[in-house]
Amino acid sequence: MLAYILRRLVYAIPILIGVNLITFALFFVVNTPDDMARMQLGVKRVTPEAIEKWKADRGYDKPLFVNASAEGTGRLTETVFFQKSIRMFVGDFGRAEDGRDISREIVTRMGPSLAIALPTFVLGLFVTVSFALALAMFRATWFDFWGVVLCVAMMSISGLFYIIGGQYLISKMWKLVPISGFGGDIDAWRFLILPVLIGVISGLGSSTRWYRTIFLEEISKDYVRTARAKGLSDAAVLFGHVLRNAMIPILTGVVVVIPLLFMGSLLTESFFGIPGLGSYTIDAINAQDFAVVRAMVFIGSVLYIIGLILTDISYTLVDPRIRFE
């Protein structure tokens, strides 16, 4: 098991290097640092000196790959590629446009992101799996039919509508909870309730339908018929057998997103004014802060790869037949 995890971690290295190369190509080769400087400085202040100063402030004034003017290892380390890309592997993301350290910012913003994302994830999973189980239990009845119709309708509604409509109805009309904001103390739940609720509702349609298909596929298998023939009740079969066997396809989709919860949700966080990583990313996109976007891309892929490894490990927990050698 340990050997397997180690091997997977080793496999992750070329992928991370690939991600790094892609972002490097996007940010430094497609556009030269000069282009970025012109963009950031605006039209009026573009002078060669200003561009040079902008580049020097951010360390973009070095050659891209090989520094011919440096000595020894400096030939490779005193370059944009080494300083900006390779150092991301050790968690050094540099500074944002406003001069703050990106790594520290990420650490402080993880908390609020998780405060929204974790309850949304847990509650959402619980609600959708229960709803899908109910649909599967009453399959081929009017309940199932209208349940599926509801799911299709719900997945056709834009996520923006849930957020805007929910904020308007619950916060503005009924004044039940604050419209946006975030508090660190015990009162924080009042800010969290609405985004979590909306997050659960907006994911309800597509996931319920997906789980229902998985359950129905499982129900049509022979072991279910055997269990029913033995005289087990419908509910016992559903919870005792079908749910457990359907765990593998469900886990494939679910576990991989758990690490990504740290990244927060772009839309929810920016609409509700939550100082998490999602709103950090949006602000960076709007301010065209290349360093922050680059850092978030890198962290996102690291978390995704961790998610893939966790998925494999979780298989062994639910399916004793799977062993990693």
Place this chain on the structure above:
Amino acid sequence: MNIQGVILWSDVFIWLLVLAGMAAGCWSRRQPPLVAAFKRVGQSRPGMAAATFLSVFLLVGLLDSVHYREALPGKEGEPKVYSIEVLSVLDGLLSPLRSRMEKTYSEPLATRAYAKEMIEERQADGSLRSLRDYPRLRHGGAHLGSDEGRAGEDIAGRGLRAALLAAFLWMLLAVAVTGRVAGTASVSRKEAWCQIYRGETTFAWNAVLAAVAVLLLGSSLLFLLAGEYHVFGTDKVGQDVLYQVLKSIRTALVIGLVTTLVTLPLAIVLGIIAGYFRGWIDDLIQYLYTTLNSIPGVLLIAAAVLMMQVIIDTHPQWFATAAERADMRLLALCFILGLTSWTGLARLLRGEVLKLRELDYIQAAQAFGVSDARIIARHLLPNLMHIVIIALVMDFSGLVLAEAVLSYVGIGVDPSMISFGTMINNARMELGREPVVWWSLIAAFAFMFVLVLAANLLADAVRDAFDPRMG
């Protein structure tokens, strides 16, 4: 000629797609399994009702994809000067809607503005009196003159006429369809109508006719009312919301369709050669898509769009008009979405090819010395078509929804381009007003909902018909 044709790049792609769709249609007519599958789609009632709605959206989108510039009025003999405003055939048809601007917000079907203003009124004795009231709209209900109280009556009358018109047109169509069904099944017209009504025909005519009834009613209502009123109200700068909604359809279609034009070749070529040749080619392609996949989609799109913006902003000399620049940005967005979303389909195709290449008929073809290219084209590709078609229709609705979100985040279409995303983004702030300006938001969401719902229903019908596992 008083107009000059303008070909935008996205028009080229849209019409290329139409041509490709027709070619694929002709090709699949000669493939019996595909014909059978398409017939199964034709049997699905929700699928066919959705297809009817989608074809209307497509028609609007295609009308909006033929662009021209009008000549400015000038003297005889002078060289013609063309307006820098790029119009489409749809703009031409909707020119009353486009040109009748109000000052600012007005409610749907209103005759007076949304906000009070100082207005001066000439009294009977000739003196001017100023008072604070809701001013009359310049165009909304202007035909009523001073008789503004009759607006409700007028609207009801127009509604009734629209219903009658729709009923008449629908009857004509129903008679034509019944005649056709009666002709092909060689039964009496009455029997044919009963079959359609009970849904016993092989093609789901009853669903199509029901959808057409709804569409006819809606469009004739809009047609009779939009001439004199702002049916969905006006936005902040006084532009008709109905016009904006209709213009948004093309943007949504371009995003949903042109993206697949980028996705399909990449996914098909890479997926097939990875599965067929295996070995180091497979490793390389797998590495490529695992790497791309491991970057969270939104972030990769954000990074790519930011970079594209830098390129566009630093090269203003490439674009003659603002419309061309906005168009290029839309196309670039499609390419970026396509480049980031081919991985899923490629993985599916690779898995399927791995399975197929071990089957006897492929082994036999290899033993006979058929070339790899020929095996792929003749034996593999037709057996992969169902996966491609399912992926194509399933992706469409997701892309339309993604456009709205991306435009909100600021990495979507150009802010000057009318789309559902920009409409929602502009209207979002207006919910804070008192009384609430709800109409542009609701109109955008409603049209987007209908479009996406229709796409989802059609996708389900197509998946059920093409997926061999569904039986």
